[in-house]
Amino acid sequence: xxxxxxxxxxxxxxxxxFFLFAAAVIPLSLLVFPLLYLLPSSRHTRELRAQxxxxxxxxxxxxxxxxxxxASVRVExxxxxRAPGPxxxxxxxxxxxxxxxxxxxxxxxxxxxxxxxxxxxxxxGVIRATGYLPNDAGPLLVDACxxxxxxxxxxxxxxxxxxxxxxxxxxxxxxxxxxxxxATAPILPxxxxxxPPALGKERRWWQMPNETLRYTIEIGEAIDPxxxxxxxxxxxxxxxxxxxxxxxxxxxxxxxxxG
Amino acid sequence: MPSKEEIYAWVTEVLTREFDFQGEQLRPAxxxxxxxxxxxxxxxxxxxxxxxxxxxxxxxxxxxxVETIQDVVDLIHGHP
Numbered sequence: 001x002x003x004x005x006x007x008x009x010x011x012x013x014x015x016x017x018f019f020l021f022a023a024a025v026i027p028l029s030l031l032v033f034p035l036l037y038l039l040p041s042s043r044h045t046r047e048l049r050a051q052x053x054x055x056x057x058x059x060x061x062x063x064x065x066x067x068x069x070x071a072s073v074r075v076e077x078x079x080x081x082r083a084p085g086p087x088x089x090x091x092x093x094x095x096x097x098x099x100x101x102x103x104x105x106x107x108x109x110x111x112x113x114x115x116x117x118x119x120x121x122x123x124x125g126v127i128r129a130t131g132y133l134p135n136d137a138g139p140l141l142v143d144a145c146x147x148x149x150x151x152x153x154x155x156x157x158x159x160x161x162x163x164x165x166x167x168x169x170x171x172x173x174x175x176x177x178x179x180x181x182x183a184t185a186p187i188l189p190x191x192x193x194x195x196p197p198a199l200g201k202e203r204r205w206w207q208m209p210n211e212t213l214r215y216t217i218e219i220g221e222a223i224d225p226x227x228x229x230x231x232x233x234x235x236x237x238x239x240x241x242x243x244x245x246x247x248x249x250x251x252x253x254x255x256x257x258x259g
Numbered sequence: 260m261p262s263k264e265e266i267y268a269w270v271t272e273v274l275t276r277e278f279d280f281q282g283e284q285l286r287p288a289x290x291x292x293x294x295x296x297x298x299x300x301x302x303x304x305x306x307x308x309x310x311x312x313x314x315x316x317x318x319x320x321x322x323x324x325v326e327t328i329q330d331v332v333d334l335i336h337g338h339p
Contacts, residue, residue: 138299178300234277234308236301 007210013068014208020064022122024057029125036129044151047131051108054130058104065097069212073101077219080188081105085154087222088145088180091190092169092250093158095199098192101217102156110148110155112141112175114162135161142178149183159246163201168256169247177225177242181235186222189246191253193218218253266313266332273308274328277301287329309335 032053036046065071081089082105089109091098103109115136117123126132133144133155145155157179159172180187193216196209229241251257261269271285280295291297297305306317315335325331 139303142300174298175300233279234304236277236304237279239300240278 010069010210011208013070017065017068017070020061024061025122025126028053028057029122033125033129043131046129047110048108050126050129050131051110054103054126055105055107055109058100061100062104070208071097071213071215073215073217075105075217075219078105078217080219080222081190083222084152085188086149086152086183086185087154087188088149088176088183088185089154089156089188089190090159090176090246091156092192092254093160093163094166094192094197095163095194095213097194097199097213097215098158099156101192101215102190105217106154108153110145110153112145112155112157142175142182145175145179146182149179149185154188155179159243166197166200166202169250169254172243172247174239174243177239177246178235180225181238181242184226187225187242187246188222189220189249191218191220191250192216193254261313261336263332263336266335267328269312270309270328270331270335273305273312277304277308285328287327287332289328290326291328291331292326 033050036050036053039046039049041049062071062073066073081102085108089102089106091102099111103111111130111132112135113123113127113132115134117127117132118134133141133148135141137144145157148155157176159176160170161173162170164170176187179185195214195216196211198209198213223246225242226238228245229238231238267287271282274280274285274295275282278295278297278301284295289295291302302322306322309331310316313335315338317334321334325334
């Protein structure tokens with residue numbers, strides 16, 4: 001049983017996992033992605049290549065997490081995430097590994113990331129090469145995301161804008177709804193559960209529980225945002241209704257009480 | 260030059276039509292962010308609708324400085 005690892009063995013596994021992440025990301029930023037820029041290609045092609053490399057890296061990383069018994073991942077409905085799209089993929093965000101797990105499941109995935117990641121030396125190279133988008137751009141971000149969807153590229157957005165609080169959800173920002181409505185793109189709702197809770201905002205990333213983290217990734221049916229709610233009023237009103245409907249959807253799925 | 264009352268009517272009409280707010284939610288002192296939860300996307304949409312209506316062009320700086328419905332009315336009214 002994975003759970004029966006001794007405490008020191010488990011702590012060592014976690015430590016190796018964190019080290020591996022740095023060991024994987026630093027060479028990507030410093031070596032692999034700079035080389036990508038040397039290949040003659042359009043920006044679009046280069047970004048898709050970089051995203052493939054990211055998927056491959058994340059896959060290896062998830063395999064390592066599983067081998068070290070740090071985390072095991074069970075995915076339901078993965079074929080929905082592998083369909084061509086383009087989709088606005090949304091998810092709750094309980095842990096630090098959410099991006100890594102979701103990124104390992106789909107070759108092309110544009111991410112909306114925190115602006116601070118652009119100044120993080122580990123992340124900056126990855127983020128620039130993949131063409132990820134910073135989350136502080138407001139109306140400009142909506143335009144940029146809509147353009148990506150129209151070019152056939154799927155996007156990953158965490159509507160809470162940050163990691164979820166333990167056993168609850170932050171208010172949802174409405175950008176994802178605006179984007180899906182403008183591009184008439186379906187929303188693919190992903191529900192992430194991590195048992196026992198770990199890697200959240202409440203504790204530091206090294207304060208790991210002494211057992212394997214069991215992740216369940218549930219990929220729901222695609223939702224047409226235009227058909228989800230009544231369409232009267234302006235698009236601001238519609239975006240509010242879509243956002244509220246999806247937050248309720250997540251609260252029910254996760255068995256949280258609405259409030 | 261339209262009166263402040265006329266401009267106020269335009270602003271509340273835009274907020275009602277665009278965001279589905281009801282009459283009692285909209286007062287001169289209503290705070291756009293705290294009370295109506297307008298975000299930056301909504302603010303731009305509101306500005307575009309008001310521009311169509313009044314011919315007044317909002318500068319980005321001005322849009323950031325308004326807090327209440329009355330601020331929007333005063334901004335449009337005070338403009339030459």
